[in-house]
Amino acid sequence: NAGVMQNPRHLVRRRGQEARLRCSPMKGHSHVYWYRQLPEEGLKFMVYLQKENIIDESGMPKERFSAEFPKEGPSILRIQQVVRGDSAAYFCASSPTPQVNTEAFFGQGTRLTVV
């Protein structure tokens, strides 16, 4: 059973471009979470999605960021008009159920660099 797959592993964008980060959850997992990791700041929750639904987007910046998890295909985190401050590692995680005792399984992350 393949783990959570994220691509690309590394992404370089110029200021003002769009960044698209993809996440394929583990087989059988319908709950996806996106996190951002900045040095010295730990892992910050961004958004929680279930197939075709956004469950919690309380950690998403109000502008330029969006996420989707369509019925078919991977989850996408989209950042429009990137700025230098968007440079970070973005991690996706998935879980099979939303139960409180269920852990999340993480991908290896996408490291975004804005130049």
Add this chain to the structure above:
Amino acid sequence: GNSVTQMEGPVTLSEEAFLTINCTYTATGYPSLFWYVQYPGEGLQLLLKATKADDKGSNKGFEATYRKETTSFHLEKGSVQVSDSAVYFCALRSQAGTALIFGKGTTLSVSS
């Protein structure tokens, strides 16, 4: 709101030393508690978990006990190895249908 507080790092130890990384939490209800480990350039891997008060999670020589009275979930290992060098994250899930909330992470460096 829900939150996790971990001891500041880095923690620097010699091989075979005893390790404690403190973690305390604030949460409503009855959260589940987790420790994850992140090796350089990698994603997070679950190390252990505990889902109710007084539960002890253990894996690879690491242990943590869910203490509701002190709202703590401290990570311990009796004898660390160089290969344990990594960043350790304490996390909680406060209720069903919510995401895991993480502490800031504690960097452990073990030298031979």
